[in-house]
Amino acid sequence: DxxxxxxxxxxxxxxGQQVTLRCSPKSGHDTxxxxxxxxxxxxxxxxxxxxxxxxxRGNFPDRFSGHQFPNYSxxxxxxxxxxxxxxxxxxxxxxxxxxxxxxxxxxxxxxxxV
Amino acid sequence: xxxxxxxxxxxxxxxxxxxxMNCSYKTSINNLQWYRQNSGRGLVHLILxxxxxxxxxxxxxxxxLDTSKKSSSLLITASRAADTASYFCATDAVAGGTSYGKxxxxxGTILTVHP
Numbered sequence: 001d002x003x004x005x006x007x008x009x010x011x012x013x014x015x016g017q018q019v020t021l022r023c024s025p026k027s028g029h030d031t032x033x034x035x036x037x038x039x040x041x042x043x044x045x046x047x048x049x050x051x052x053x054x055x056x057r058g059n060f061p062d063r064f065s066g067h068q069f070p071n072y073s074x075x076x077x078x079x080x081x082x083x084x085x086x087x088x089x090x091x092x093x094x095x096x097x098x099x100x101x102x103x104x105x106x107x108x109x110x111x112x113x114v
Numbered sequence: 115x116x117x118x119x120x121x122x123x124x125x126x127x128x129x130x131x132x133x134x135m136n137c138s139y140k141t142s143i144n145n146l147q148w149y150r151q152n153s154g155r156g157l158v159h160l161i162l163x164x165x166x167x168x169x170x171x172x173x174x175x176x177x178x179l180d181t182s183k184k185s186s187s188l189l190i191t192a193s194r195a196a197d198t199a200s201y202f203c204a205t206d207a208v209a210g211g212t213s214y215g216k217x218x219x220x221x222g223t224i225l226t227v228h229p
Contacts, residue, residue, distance in 0.1 A: 004156070033215040033216075041221055042202050042204075042220050043219050045215075045217060092157075092215070100144055100162070100213040102147055102160075102161075103159060105156040105157040105158070105159075106156050107155050110154075
């Protein structure tokens with residue numbers, strides 16, 4: 001049973017560019033959340049998607065946007081990249097929106113902005 | 115902002131010893147969760163304890179929750195070298211009975227278990 005799959009695993013971008021990260025949730029999961037984890041810090045919540053809609057958003061600027069597809073997979077887009085956007089981006093899925101479960105995380109995408 | 119604060123920031127022990135990590139938080143919670151992260155990879159869910167529970171066990175893990183002190187502890191008994199990882203507590207905000215998956219993490223405790 002595949003868990004949460006994220007791609008790519010590593011990415012290097014230049015300041016000002018745009019990036020798209022992808023996530024496939026665990027089989028049977030329909031809710032996807034995205035987190036940003038800076039080096040030496042705990043993850044910070046970006047937003048959550050369910051039924052192709054953004055349901056909750058953390059303290060991130062509009063440069064961060066997302067999408068969820070009918071097959072429950074999700075994308076995270078970041079525009080106008082800043083050096084401070086360098087981080088590990090984690091996707092987490094859960095089986096039921098609105099219910100509190102332990103979440104299943106992917107291995108993350110390491111984004112480096114130069 | 116980080117709600118959970120783990121203590122200590124780093125812990126170094128020998129195999130076979132017990133490891134205790136503490137977590138404090140600031141606001142009311144629905145539940146508190148503990149996760150493990152190996153070498154900057156993905157997080158692995160260890161255990162979830164609800165606000166009406168005081169203690170929970172899972173294998174070699176024991177978690178306690180004291181909502182009056184807004185604190186939790188994670189005990190790993192008979193530690194192994196494979197337990198070497200970062201450990202995070204995370205609180206789940208629930209509004210109107212709905213969880214939005216907005217986990218708020220602390221900065222973590224780095225545990226090193228020496229063979």
